[in-house]
Amino acid sequence: MSDCHRHKIRWIILLSCIAILWWIYHYNNTTFTKCYDLLAHYDQAIDDIMFWDCETIDDPWSTALMTAHYKISGKQANELEKELINKFGMGELQRICCGREPKDGKQGEIVSPVLRKENDNFVLLIKMVSDYNEDEQLQRQKYERHQQKTNQDNNQKFSEEENFLIIVQLTSP
Secondary structure: OOOHHHHHHHHHHHHHHHHHHHHHHHHHHHHOOOOOOOHHHHOOOOOEEEEEEEEEOOOHHHEEEEEEEEEEEEEHHHHHHHHHHHHHHOOOOEEEEEEEEEHHOOOOOEEHHHHHHHHOOEEEEEEEEEOOOHHHHHHHHHHHHHHHHOOOOOEEEEOOOOOOEEEEEEEEE
């Protein structure tokens, strides 16, 4: 191998190492490594929902950086589902197995001027699901009781006994 080829290979290796180190530095020093209420932080607070918890995702291969969870009751779910569909484009909730999720997994996208100012490469996704922490039999009983009551009152899509989570995820596209 000629000296010229060795020299080129050294430069390629050096530039690759610099690129990797830059990526590691950038990933570890992003402003999204601390966990917080995403809706409040990005001026997208929704009335009557309770911030419950959040988690940062420390996986360099994941596009998600943080996930925040909010709890609401079934009593609030009808109006909030409509708001999430109209305001953010989330899919209508459908019953699957022992819970509810947006139809075809369609999440809404929150457009936040605050986030755009901080980092234009990230987006906030939002979806609503029924709380899966309860066992399947209890969920089924609540659903059946609700179905009986719904036959009398068609204005209420969800049972007041059901619990729902709003999941907001900070991701890079």
